[in-house]
Amino acid sequence: MKLxxxxxxxxxxxxxxxxxxxxxxxxxxxxxxxxxxAGEDAVAEAIGDCEIVxxxxxxxxxxxxxxxxxxxxxxxxxxxxxNASVDLEAAARHGVTVxxxxxxxxxxxxxxxxxxxxxxxHVVPESTAxxxxxxxxxxxxxxxxxxxxxxxxxxxxxxxxxxxxxxxxMEVAAWSENLTAERAAxxxxxxxxxxxxxxxxxxxxxxxLVLGDRTRGLLGARELRRMRPTALLVNTSRAxxxxxxxxxxxxxxxxxxxxxxxxxxxxxxPPGDPFRTLPNLLATPHLGxxxxxxxERFYRDAVEDIRGYxxxxxxxxxxxxxxxx
Numbered sequence: 504m505k506l507x508x509x510x511x512x513x514x515x516x517x518x519x520x521x522x523x524x525x526x527x528x529x530x531x532x533x534x535x536x537x538x539x540x541a542g543e544d545a546v547a548e549a550i551g552d553c554e555i556v557x558x559x560x561x562x563x564x565x566x567x568x569x570x571x572x573x574x575x576x577x578x579x580x581x582x583x584x585x586n587a588s589v590d591l592e593a594a595a596r597h598g599v600t601v602x603x604x605x606x607x608x609x610x611x612x613x614x615x616x617x618x619x620x621x622x623x624x625h626v627v628p629e630s631t632a633x634x635x636x637x638x639x640x641x642x643x644x645x646x647x648x649x650x651x652x653x654x655x656x657x658x659x660x661x662x663x664x665x666x667x668x669x670x671x672x673m674e675v676a677a678w679s680e681n682l683t684a685e686r687a688a689x690x691x692x693x694x695x696x697x698x699x700x701x702x703x704x705x706x707x708x709x710x711x712l713v714l715g716d717r718t719r720g721l722l723g724a725r726e727l728r729r730m731r732p733t734a735l736l737v738n739t740s741r742a743x744x745x746x747x748x749x750x751x752x753x754x755x756x757x758x759x760x761x762x763x764x765x766x767x768x769x770x771x772x773p774p775g776d777p778f779r780t781l782p783n784l785l786a787t788p789h790l791g792x793x794x795x796x797x798x799e800r801f802y803r804d805a806v807e808d809i810r811g812y813x814x815x816x817x818x819x820x821x822x823x824x825x826x827x828x
Contacts, residue, residue, distance in 0.1 A: 508555035508809065510535040512562035521795075522802035527809045531555060539563070539771055547572035554578065555812075557805050560792060561586055562770065567593035578812045582606065582801040583792075584819065587714060587741075591823040600812060601821045604804030611765075611791035612663035615709055615739045618763030621785050622735050623647060623707075645706075645735070645760075648672040653705025655721070656740070657682055657692060661711035665692050676701055679712060702729040707737065714741035724749040730759050737763040739791045747778075754781045765791050 508527075510518045513535040524533055539562065540546050546563060550556055551573060557580045558565070565579060567590045576599050581589055584603040594601050621627060625642035632638055652668040654661045654677040661677065668675045669691055677687055678695040687694035695701035698721075702708060708730060712718045722736075723746040730736065736759055738745055747768055753759050761783035770789055772778060778786055804819065811818040 505530060505532045506554040507531070507552055508533045508557065509550045509553045510557045510805075511550070512539055512559045513537050514539070515793075517798055518557075518802055521798045522806050524802075524806055527806060527813065530813055531809060543569055543572070551575070555809060556580070557802075557809075558582070558586075558589075559801070560789075561588040564588035565594070566590050570594060570597040570599060578602065578809065578817075580604070580805045580808045581821070582805065584821065585713075586821075589821070591821055595823055600817050602808040602812070602817055602819045603821050604801050604808065604819065606792065607794075607797050607800065608659040608663060610794040610797050611739050612660050612667070613794075614765060614787070614791045615660070615664050615711075615737055615763075616667055618737050618739065618765065618785055618787070619647075619707060619709070619735070622737070622761050622763050627785060645733075647707075650674070650706040651676060651704060653677070653695065653701040653708045654692070654711055655679065655698070655701070655708065655744075656711035656713075657687060657690065658711060658713075660739075661709075662690055664709055664711065665690050676705065680717065698726070699729055702726055703731070705734060706731065707735045709737040710740045710744055712740055712744055714743055719743050720746050722746060722749070724752065727753040727758055732757060733760050735759065735761050735763065739763075739765040742766040742768045751777055751781060754783050759783075761785065763787075765789055 508531045510533060516537050518535045540549050552575060554575050555578045556576060559582050570593050579594060579599055579601045582604050583606040589601060591601055623645040625644060629642060632641060648671060650673055652673045652675045654665055656679050657677040665675045676693045676695045678698050678701040682694055684694040721744050727749055750762060754762060763785045765787045766789055767778060808819060
């Protein structure tokens with residue numbers, strides 16, 4: 504009898520075409536789910552008969568409370584090698600093997616620049632006006648050349664964003680708690696003296712930090728008020744790094760000129776959420792990792808993970824962090 508595998512949140516109906524699943528189909532029935540399943544009760548009911556589940560990033564959380572409701576689950580595959588919505592300790596306690604996949608850093612860096620350019624040149628309102636018969640040229644764009652790009656984080660993605668900024672002739676500065684002047688200089692970037700200095704002096708601030716205890720709520724009302732009223736904020740990392748209520752107020756009250764956001768505390772974003780209608784906000788539905796090449800890598804590696812598990816040799820295993828001390 505074949506094992507049952509659910510591929511959750513396949514919104515674009517591409518999971519089966521993005522990779523060759525033939526190597527596992529003799530042993531596994533693969534069932535893609537194209538709609539988001541909201542709520543733990545609905546998730547447990549939908550996949551309660553599955554031994555294998557493949558999830559797309561953090562679209563469907565797997566908290567500790569879900570595992571007892573999935574007694575048949577043996578293998579959980581998440582795209583990417585980090586997923587904050589998966590409780591790895593609970594998975595281990597319930598005998599569930601968790602594996603990850605490779606993931607490219609280029610797609611989110613590219614989307615960051617799509618948001619920056621879209622904001623700076625008012626692409627959406629100008630395109631909408633053109634299509635709807637509105638005014639011909641109603642905005643004045645923001646120059647990038649000679650302006651300062653401030654990066655919160657200079658890791659894999661932040662580094663790529665910095666390189667493009669330099670190519671545009673921007674002065675690039677960066678800050679994170681562990682960033683050294685030497686590391687920044689190696690990328691042609693100036694290490695800001697402090698987070699506050701970066702916020703106060705940058706024309707565009709872009710967030711590229713990993714969400715954790717130290718970064719949750721890193722930008723609140725006090726920090727957003729430090730930014731220039733002409734400045735733009737871009738976040739393609741994680742919503743919780745920026746206090747969402749404070750960001751909404753900053754946009755409504757004109758503390759900053761605009762924001763480009765790809766991540767939200769609740770996804771999919773509910774129809775009546777204020778982030779659907781806030782002024783000066785360019786919002787996208789968490790598209791940072793959503794590219795053909797990334798999906799092909801995700802699902803190819805997911806198939807490899809399943810094959811490894813079936814052979815008794817799991818690969819790319821994700822395990823709980825070792826206790827401190």
